Amino acid sequence: MxxxxxxxxxxxxxxxxxxxxxxxxxxxxxxxxxxxxxxxxxxxxxxxxxxxVATVGSEDTLTVTKPAGEVEGDIVRYDPDAPTVGGIGSSGSVLLGASSGQTELLTTDDLDTLRSLDGVERVHTVRPVRVDYLQLEDAPEADRWKLSLSPGIPGVRFPLAAGTQPDLDSDEPQILLPRDYVKILGLDSADDLAGRTLLLGVTDPTGTQETLTATVVGVTDPVLTFSTPAATPSVALAEAIYDIQARGLPDEQKNRWALAAVTVTTEQGTPVADSVAAVQERLDETGFQGRTIDDILGQxxxxxxxxxxxxxxxxxxxxxxxxxxxxxxxxxxxxxxxxxxxxxxxxxxxxxxxxxxxxxxxxxxxxxxxxxxxxxxxxxxxxxxxxxxxxxxxxxxxxxxxxxxxxxxxxxxxxxxxxxxxxxxxxxxxxxxxxxxxxxxxx
Amino acid sequence: MTSADLITVSNVTKTYGEGSSAFTALRGVDLSIARGESLAIVGKSGSGKSTLMHVMALLDTPSTGTITLDGTDTTRLSASRVARTRNDTFGFVFQQFFLIAGASVLDNVALPLSIAGVSRKERERKALAALERLDMADKARNRATDLSGGQKQRVVIARALINDPEVIFADEPTGNLDTATGQAVEDTLFTLNREQGITLVIVTHDPDLAAHCDRAVTIADGRVVADERRAA
Known part of the structure; x- marks a missing residue:
């Protein structure tokens, strides 16, 4: 048939x-x-x-932290001899894999090590910063709100509801705020928030609170993440906050960073992922932990x-x-x-x-x-x-x-x-x- | 045995089942059927006459012995070769018609050609020609199940004819028909035998039908007990 x-x-x-x-x-x-x-x-x-969440050109970037001891899975074993972090808390975001407590702050030596590492083109540093509150410039004191900070990493672009991406290298103190703050600050839309000036409260090691100003360059849409909505400061703003936070500390304690973003040298003909994996391995051997955006999104x-x-x-x-x-x-x-x-x-x-x-x-x-x-x-x-x-x-x-x-x-x-x-x-x-x-x- | 013999049955036995429940239907049958002959196989029910027809028609295999078709020992043929032989050498007419319900008369008649892989156009042409020979062309588009008994049996004969078979095996072809209709079907079969030289093997217990055949073989208890030729 x-x-x-x-x-x-x-x-x-x-x-x-x-x-x-x-x-x-x-x-x-x-x-x-x-x-x-x-x-x-x-x-x-x-x-x-x-x-x-993604990311233009960020597949060549690794977020580097230093585990405070021997890592098992994602948890660090307690080591009584490990140097403790005095005074300054590390405040990475969950998204960037630098949650406080399990990581050690990076030192000048660490950064030198990273810079000298084979295949590393550029090291972008992130200070461990924390603000006490934020407030609209012209708002009453009662309208102060807590705020988490999440570092800006070169190449990472945020979904925007209004405004622009922050210019990480700008000298202006800029900040990117999550849209959740629009209503809380008594505004009607994200467009109203973009361009406004904020007051940020920062406490120095002696307990004295000071105020900094920053411009809201952009308002971000929520991303499907499980972290609390966090704001992203520009480098200039982060340094200004840190200057207050670490004021008067000896250099040894002051020259600390929460994490570093390492840009990997890419070579013609070699897949970016391979170069990144090679650097990731070298980081691991030298006691660091390097994670790509994909590693983090993987969770x-x-x-x-x-x-x-x-x-x-x-x-x-x-x-x-x-x-x-x-x-x-x-x-x-x-x-x-x-x-x-x-x-x-x-x-x-x-x-x-x-x-x-x-x-x-x-x-x-x-x-x-x-x-x-x-x-x-x-x-x-x-x-x-x-x-x-x-x-x-x-x-x-x-x-x-x-x-x-x-x-x-x-x-x-x-x-x-x-x-x-x-x-x-x-x-x-x-x-x-x-x-x-x-x-x-x-x- | 002469070269004119189309089918030769040699010392064929057929046993169903095993051990104490074994039933022997054929107990050593020898029989030769000449090309163009009309042969009646008669006997009581349970005599083994249907089993004999089934092994000759290659629907069943003998337990021992051989069936030779046109000089070829069929017990050595592959299953697919046996299937092809049934398709292109034999035509079948069954008492219960076995028409596919719901399919048209034309499709039922064309079924052997469809199985053979003939194109739709060609098989419809041949099926219509076969139906015309049996005066059934006007029913070609009817559903097979809507026909009367006599019409159904003519459709079945048309189906048996469509491959230009060498042998038509008919199992009680008139068993389900009234006398007049049965007579008409009988006439059709013998006309085919006479005019086209198609060999007829008819299993029946109707003595009148058997008497019309060139030869009548009587089976009892799985053996040939009589082999009579009609005086020419």
Missing amino acids: KTRDLVRTAVAGTFRNRLRTSLTALAIVIGAFTLALTLAVNNGLNSYIDDT FRAFFDAILLMLIGFAAITLLAGSLGIINTLLMSVQERTREIGLLKALGLTSRRVFTLFSLEAVTIGVLSATIGITTPVALAPWVNQVLAEGPLADLPGLQLISFTPTLIAAVAAVIIGIAFTAGTLPAIRAASKDPIDALRHE
């Missing part, structure tokens, strides 16, 4: 009992729907992380991946149940059509072709289910994305939660059809092994 005729016969066979086929397909449709939607959401989240991705895996698990369970449905339906069909199978074999259809015929019936159910189960979420995605963007996800502009790509659609379709084919194997073997005589005698 020609393949085209086999397909036609199989499709006709599948639709002979429409209700049964539809119900069987429905179970697979639900599985296909869940799987397609889960992968599309994962795709949407990952593109969002890439687009917003967030791991979280989403865990949720994704769970959802895929649900889809898998549905598909398992659905494939049992296919097996059941086709076994019934084989049983009912025993005489027809016998006739086909008596008239010279080979067992192999009978197997193909029933496998194709399973595949037909798979194709039908995949078509409905995938086109439905694809068709609904733009609408759902719009509703979400205007509602629950309004705070995350640019997030297309459900994002389909042709590859994703093809992959899901292939999985569904593959599952259907596999489920059809048992009934198809049953059909192929029927003896024409017994089959023709069958009542």
Whole structure:
């Protein structure tokens, strides 16, 4: 029998009992729907992380910290002999992997070591700074708010609601504020906050509080991170804060940095990732810890991946149940059509072709289910994305939660059809092994 | 045994099952069928006549002994070769018709050609020609299940004819038909035998049908007990 005729016969066979086929397909449709939607959401989240947190040219940058002792996993073993950090707290952000307590501040010697390291092109330093409060220049004293600081790293670009990216090298004291401060400071929109002058309270080692001014250059949109919203000061502002914080301390204690951002020398012909990995290894050997933006984002991705895996698990369970449905339906069909199978074999259809015929019936159910189960979420995605963007996800502009790509659609379709084919194997073997005589005698 | 013999059955036995539940349907059958002959296999139910037809038609394999078709020992053929032989050398007419429900008369008649991999256009042409010979061309687009018994059996004969077979195996071809219709089907079969030289092997317990054949072989308890030729 020609393949085209086999397909036609199989499709006709599948639709002979429409209700049964539809119900069987429905179970697979639900599985296909869940799987397609889960992968599309994962795709949407990952593109969002890439687009917003990412980073132009920052793949050649490593954030370097110094673990305060022997590292096991991500935790540092306590070492009583390790130099303690007096007076100055380290205030990196969780996002940049420099949480206080587990890292040691960097010294002048450390920076020299980093600068001399093979493959390091540039070292950008970040002071351990902390402010007591922020306040709008013309606001009453009651309107003071706490503020976390997160260092600016060359190459990292923030998603902006208003204003511009900070110029890290500017002499002006600039600061980037999270959008959360708009309402708290009694303003209507991010545009109102951009360009305003802030007063920042900083305490020196003797406990005397001083005030610094800084210009809000930009207002950031929230990023999908689990850290508290943090502001990013320009280098000039950070130095000004640090000057107060470390005033009067001996040089040995004063010349300290929270972390350094190391730009890796890239060479023509060598993948950037390889150069970065080489430097990362050298850092490790010299007692530092260097992390790329990808390493850090990896933690967030791991979280989403865990949720994704769970959802895929649900889809898998549905598909398992659905494939049992296919097996059941086709076994019934084989049983009912025993005489027809016998006739086909008596008239010279080979067992192999009978197997193909029933496998194709399973595949037909798979194709039908995949078509409905995938086109439905694809068709609904733009609408759902719009509703979400205007509602629950309004705070995350640019997030297309459900994002389909042709590859994703093809992959899901292939999985569904593959599952259907596999489920059809048992009934198809049953059909192929029927003896024409017994089959023709069958009542 | 002469060179004109199309099918030769040599010392064929057939046993179903094993041990105490074993049932022997054929106990050493020798039989030669000449090309163009019409042969009736008669006997009571359970005599083994259907089993004999099944092994000759290569629907079943003998436990011992050989079936020679046109000089070829069929027990040595591969499964796919046997399937192809059934498809292009034999035609089958069954008592219960075995038409595919829901498919058109035309598609039912064309089924052997479809299995053989003939193009749709060609098999429709041949199927229509076969139906015309049986005066059934006007029913080509009907559903096979909507026909009367006699019409169904003519469709089945058209299906058996479509491959220009050398042999038509008919298992109680008139068993489910009334006398007049049965007579018409019988006439059709013998006309094919006479005019196209198609060998007929008919399993029946109808003595009238057997009497119309060139030769009648009687089976009892799995053995040939009589082999009578009709006087020419």
